[in-house]
Amino acid sequence: MISIPSFKPLLLSAGIALGLTASLSGFAEDAAPAADQADDETIKVGVLHSLSGTMAISETTLKDTVLMLIEEQNEKGGVLGKKLEAVVVDPASDWPLFAEKARGLIEQDKVAAVFGCWTSVSRKSVLPVFEELNGLLFYPVQYEGEESSKNVFYTGAAPNQQAIPAVDYLKDELGVERWVLAGTDYVYPRTTNKILEAYLKQNGVAEEDIMINYTPFGHSDWQSIVADIKKFGSEGKKTAVVSTINGDANVPFYKELGNQGISAEDIPVIAFSVGEEELSGIDTGPLVGHLAAWNYFMSVPTDENDTFIETWHAFIEDPKRVTNDPMEAHKIGFDLWVQAVEKAGTTDTDAVENAIIGLTTSNLSGGTAKMLPNHHITKPVLIGEIQDDGQFAIVYQTEEEVPGDAWSDYLEGSKDLIGDWTDPINCGNYNTQTKKCLGAEQAAE
């Protein structure tokens, strides 16, 4: 029997919904004091990181990082004689909401630059907005490449700055011959694994020595997959797992590895999305020896890093909080942006875009990060082994920084493409063979 719904409960749920929205937007406004006050005296900086939903775990930290960097810069006197002002919004791990919030930041708040996004799908969602409204986005997370936008600066690693060197390390230093490519089922792992598969095959690895496996977001039942990996790894050849498993699915994955008795000496797992922040949710005892490839570790032994950690602990008022790779990427992106604005003498998007290319700043591992014409930066590649205190012991580091490559050299559709946002090319997907810019038309997969 279907009854006509009465209004009372509907009003109730509407009230609940309203209350929630109010509480969320109230949060955003705390950090963004009255919008129209003192428009000329401050430069606004947008912070577009999820503060609720699945990704809040990782992204909240990045919001705090940007706020810390802004506070630090304001203590130094701001930029162009003006104070910086953060405009924090919460896209709530909801991809379309990212685009909406980005539009609000650029059109209404008129921010000079935005620091934000974590997942590739959120970046893809805001990309058309930034291109349409000519905004500036600094994207701090390692990603799958195959992209170079005029309006985006990629301060995280491209595949050639993380995935390829990691595989080389396993192949050359540990003598790995069989490969399990395990990932979460979305664009970053799929593209990365496509690149790695092509790379491994070019290096003479046979089809039957590669096992590829995808799991949904938040997967928690790893029993049969880990059993399969164990079987695959016990057939005589040295085996390693290259993991692009993202987010908190890693915790039950590593727990299952430990419980089924797979140690890092038998089958090492190298992860591209597991950093100090993710490990702070696990007992790392059984994981000792498993690996991660990043461009920064909290354990990097430099003075710059010690200062950064001290500043972070003072800002967040918790000496137990860890630092991680995307935080360093935000720091580098922020430094470069400040320099570019000072150099250009304005926050105008086109002027800053032109000024920023070629600028350098010191990274936290004792080297230099340089903004390249393809809007990626130079980064060292570090490989660390997990220790029982949740930190990484660095076991490998490239001597020089590796320049980020927007378009992979190992995929058919993209090996001839480059991104170059300087004259005369000025194009994100320029084909060096046909000498043509593909423009908005997507490169063939």
Add this chain to the structure above:
Amino acid sequence: MSRFGFGGSGSVGVMMLGLSLLLVTAASSAASSQGADHLAPSSAIDIRVAQLTDTSFKIKEAAAQAIAETGAETGDPRAIPLLKALLVGDLYYRKVDDRIVYVAPAGNSSWALTDALSGEALGDVGRRDLRKITVNNRMRSALRASIAALTLASPDPQLRLKAAREMIGSDDPVVISAVRAQLAVEDDKPVADALALVVAIADLKQPEADSRLTAIEVLHGNLYPEAHNALNALLGSEEDVAVRAATKAALDAIDRKRQLNGSIETLFFGLSLGSVLVLAAIGLAITFGVMGVINMAHGELIMIGAYTTYLVQQLMPGLTEWSLLVAVPAAFLVSGAFGVAIERTVIRFLYGRPLETLLATFGISLILQQLVRTTISAQNVVVQNPSWMSGSLQLNPGLALTYNRLYILLFALIVFALLLLVLKRTALGLQVRAVSQNRAMARAMGVHSARVDALTFGLGAGIAGVAGVALSQLTNVGPNMGQAYIIDSFMVVVFGGVGNLWGTLVAGMTLGVANKLMEPWAGAVLAKILVLVFIILFIQKRPRGLFPQRGRAAAD
């Protein structure tokens, strides 16, 4: 290119060579070392031990190797404990003078030091005055091999067994001859078996067909992966017809056993996934199945149970082993209290209006999530696993069942049995059934139906909390964790038949096993989709699920 590089594949050979050297010297010193003077050559160990403070893994690896060799040569008793401590990361050095020390906690975040070489007590220091000697994967495998070589002739059979297992698959002639020598005098059955296995795998490469045949006989049906790999390799290269046939037979025997193992394993994985589904769904079977309330906040009640486990562990630090026993009743009470509160403040006004209940409880689920985010943290929290929940039960060399899954399977069955008892054997159970079958009649008979409603909802919520305790041992505890289980729970209850607890049990287990049967060939993503499609089709055919309620009560 690399700052920390080691020079590639050559070093594995170096390691094997080192191992051989060790064994030669171990064998030769076994006879003479008893009376050897430890003091003179021990200075060699001292120098090597000092090198462990180096930052280069290459130097540390060489130093560890040298310690092992010196230990074997001189029978220096300090070598094995040193290497063992290094392997598990228990070796530290003092920052002020680089002295290598063992540490033991001395309370109040201070540590008691013992000099690793002289055994001299060095007093207590704080954590910051010490630095750990780190090792990497290469060093760990080298250390394992060294320790195995040093302990092969140890008086402790457990150590000998460990050493023998470590050597399975080795084809180094020196290692093999040491193993043969040990096998000749070995009197412990399991150790002798392991040693025989090492020898047999190596003997597959003997030139005489007869020795190969004897070796194959030993390996017949052996489940160690090394045995299978060695036989497989032999099958590819063997020319002698008789040996080929024997190899084939031995491999077939292994494959048959492996298949059996595989089936048992899949069944166990399925039942364990099923037990998680049953645990998550069984509370819903009460609130939705018995009371007819579509409770979208069910997942959040599970989450509250998991957070209760976390809080209990925070309140009793150092008692992780027992915390779960406290957490189960605590989670039942906390989630149950939340359930009663939700029922009294919202749901009781909405009985008979499923659409509104759905919306209101969905709102409650968002409120509960945000409540946890603001009061505890948006980040996931760490729930410790007691040691009895880690590791696995080794049934045979090819089959191990993980303890955490095993216990949770048992736990799910116990919870189910208890719930059944409550509903069938207690006054509350009788009243719950009466109210759910005919509210008006029950009230006429003097049942206080409002109170029963609140208690029933509280019972369902409490069971959800108990499920949260179990899930906290398997997966992440965070504000969103409930969302992952709400769909699965409804699926199980609807599939099993609304209002039937046995249906929930059978449905959960069936879906778990079906999922795991499909996973190997369909992948985790597709398997889930297929299960969902199957349920949709099944519901078309039998709208009331596997075990529909019969009789007048069901015909409303």
